[in-house]
Amino acid sequence: MTSESEGMNRMRKRLHEILENVSPHDRAIHIFDVFMITLITLNVLVVTIETIPGLHETYLLAFTIFDIFSVIVFTIEYILRLWVITVSPAYQRPVLGRLRYAITPLALVDLIAIAPFYIPLLLPMHLIDLRFLRILRLVRIFRIFKLSRYSEAVKTLERVLYNKKEELAATFFILILLLIFSSSLIYYAEHDAQPEKFSSIPDAMWWGVITLATVGYGDVYPVTVAGKIIGGFVAIIGIGLFALPAGIFASGFAEELAQRKMQCATICPHCGKPLSPTYHFHPGETVQDTRKQE
Amino acid sequence: MTSESEGMNRMRKRLHEILENVSPHDRAIHIFDVFMITLITLNVLVVTIETIPGLHETYLLAFTIFDIFSVIVFTIEYILRLWVITVSPAYQRPVLGRLRYAITPLALVDLIAIAPFYIPLLLPMHLIDLRFLRILRLVRIFRIFKLSRYSEAVKTLERVLYNKKEELAATFFILILLLIFSSSLIYYAEHDAQPEKFSSIPDAMWWGVITLATVGYGDVYPVTVAGKIIGGFVAIIGIGLFALPAGIFASGFAEELAQRKMQCATICPHCGKPLSPTYHFHPGETVQDTRKQE
């Protein structure tokens, strides 16, 4: 019984290594990764090309078999991830740890990836109409986010985004502020001249966002002098809206880079004592120790 | 009498703390903030959706009651802010301090937020026509800027914008220069081919700003060879116009970050004496003191 449990533990550890992509030079991990990336990519491809008129009907059987196969693989993967996650010290506890893991973004993506298959089986018949099924099929496109697990550089980007989340949120807040403000102005300037295109402020926001983001489809644009002056200023403000996150990301990447370089501990070349780099220095940390040694 | 005045003073200090959002962990401040943010957001929502055809007439009473309630709250808030501001050392003097506070951007926004309600009551009847009332209703959208008081990250953005105001103003000046210059060129190139779309240089500026900001609605564009060559160069210059503020903001955020990190005083690891960080060092400041101690 104990040896069986030990075997289980060893297997769980090994599976955890494979699933969580611990060592990059392990062959089994590499094979598993390539298989999963291929399967996810094929899934995205199928969800995408399935919508081409005629294709869905012609290859219905092939698409259905591939979908069932994918859901089986993703379900096994999801269950295994839940089973082995207790190996990780952060999710050690059998029930609470697994629940806490289940609500992490990556685990939620894994759940959303398989849910569209099981929901129609669980719900009462009369709730399932064509419209609902179509939304469920749309949800399968979320499988694409399963890919983000496999790129190191994407994780760097995510870290930079995370570090700068407050500045980015503030930029988004200012964008919303400017959007509402400029849509209100343009509504008052253009409503009389183009009542059907600027019928209300929420309606004018479509013009606002398309102009602030400098997309400019050309389906709505001001025609009055006042509207053109407002539109010109909104377009110029749009330039600034591109510049703000660019500046935020620039400082974010510079920080990321500085931190990577800073990880090598520096030693004073005069005396061999540890020397905190100037702009990471916090008084009363290593320095106090150094002084005591003197 | 004195104790009464003391009570007044204590109350004024407390109100100042709440209104100026001094401590982030105070419960009364938190409740007041949430209430104000909700009220401002609802106001912006009402001003916005009110313009949807039919909605204004249907919910006229609700909208009117809500507007009167908001104006009362904002008026009380404005008067209280003026009353308690003398607590702050910068605006200590009863009359002059209050006047100086009243012309700060945030106080002006507070005044503009309530003004549209009182102006029709103060002005003689014959001056108030429908057009004027509509502009007054538009002014209520300025209430949205009351929100900027409550976000820490927005204040960081404002600081970066303020620090870089000269470079940004120069960028704007160059934009205006390029706008006038390219509009003049395109006018001479396109006026004969499209006299109604490029009727004059001020008219051509609409094309200029929409092209420089890379919006490109497609309502006006050059059709002659000369006009297309000018348009191509203007579009390329537009790329540079996005890059300039992006570079300015990037250095602005990097500076902000460096300053935050630099706030921790650094001590020389060799001798324990305070050591100004290299690139904040101004000769004859702390150094002179250090030498005297020797």
Add this chain to the structure above:
Amino acid sequence: MTSESEGMNRMRKRLHEILENVSPHDRAIHIFDVFMITLITLNVLVVTIETIPGLHETYLLAFTIFDIFSVIVFTIEYILRLWVITVSPAYQRPVLGRLRYAITPLALVDLIAIAPFYIPLLLPMHLIDLRFLRILRLVRIFRIFKLSRYSEAVKTLERVLYNKKEELAATFFILILLLIFSSSLIYYAEHDAQPEKFSSIPDAMWWGVITLATVGYGDVYPVTVAGKIIGGFVAIIGIGLFALPAGIFASGFAEELAQRKMQCATICPHCGKPLSPTYHFHPGETVQDTRKQE
């Protein structure tokens, strides 16, 4: 005779101070600056609004008088600048110095600003047709660049542009390369489907530049599958084309900032000896001297 020449010299020096904007706190300089900035701005305004149909004919006399007045002022300014420039050590020599000054960008702008007035007077009658006169009137818009002399921040931008001129030229070169390349591809993809819109590669470049700069008027766009795939990639490359100069400017402004901060000489807090900041340190410069003193 000598005292007269001395008086001339003193006057020349004073005029040089005023014209070249040496001291910012001098009252005469300030008055001269405000007068010139106002005159240039009015000139730009006149050149611009003159093109509004009807306006030119109505105010012909006023516009002509203003133009003659401006040309007289600008001519006197130009002659005085040429006269006093020998005060500056860089252009000391009476003839060669003045000639060398005359070909600097700012002096050329000053010349171009007055040339349109004198050229018709100097040329034989039969060369002057309406078309030629119109181009001359267009040239007056160059007067706008006389303004760039008066802004300190614009000079900073110019310095950053100058420091990064090689990287920016390389970006422009790559843009031209990509423009020719993508226009050739789209021509081969779209020529058969839209022969009148993509009639030749030079013609397709209009599409190329408007797409690479993400303007997208919508007058020409690919309709074939191959053309849309090429167009999609060109649009994505356009994103990179915005990012390149943004990154270049960001490092340019950071450099500018670092240099400004570095100008304050740093002294070693331990011993009061001059201490070169770490990343400006060149071996064998100040250090050698310091060691000799020891």
Add this chain to the structure above:
Amino acid sequence: MTSESEGMNRMRKRLHEILENVSPHDRAIHIFDVFMITLITLNVLVVTIETIPGLHETYLLAFTIFDIFSVIVFTIEYILRLWVITVSPAYQRPVLGRLRYAITPLALVDLIAIAPFYIPLLLPMHLIDLRFLRILRLVRIFRIFKLSRYSEAVKTLERVLYNKKEELAATFFILILLLIFSSSLIYYAEHDAQPEKFSSIPDAMWWGVITLATVGYGDVYPVTVAGKIIGGFVAIIGIGLFALPAGIFASGFAEELAQRKMQCATICPHCGKPLSPTYHFHPGETVQDTRKQE
């Protein structure tokens, strides 16, 4: 025989110097460079203007002679490059070295530049149709990339791009992810309202890429409320997609600059010993040596 081989070797070395652009002050190199840049530029010009209707037929002989001349020069250049490359230590071996050189990007561009001329001569007649010949003529536009060999600043850009290739690839990966995701969403929102414009998800990707890159031709745009909300978010995400590479390039150029400045070795101002700059310092490298000397 030996002296002949020695002469060959000397000639090979000299040719290698000229072809690989070793010294910038050599006159022969300068003349060769100017000749090649002119020839390549003329080639690009010819390939481009040849497509103007009528021009090809009129100047058929001139174009053909110029093409044959160019191919002869480029062929001789290619053969000479292959012959002299063994002078370079990296490609020393006669056969393997030359093969390894032949697959470098610059050598491949050289091959592609001449291939379109030789392929029709080598292939059997029945394989060569008009469509195939047209593609071959298109391939000649690749000659433009031969120019990239001659610009120092382009090499700097290439180095920055190379250093940041992982972050840029991750940005591209995220772009593809967002493109597929937003195209799927808009397909489900707009398919019913505009079945011919959003006929399938791959079809909707044309809208997706044109919106994410903020080009916005205006040939396809959402018309439903759900579609407009999705479109608005996609446009806002487009702003971020511009900011990401801008931030990456900004840190890339800053790094490039820092490295160039860091190349001057720094000496400790206190004791004259070599001092590694703080943020390039790796423990156990130069420091260990320094301590041993003590």
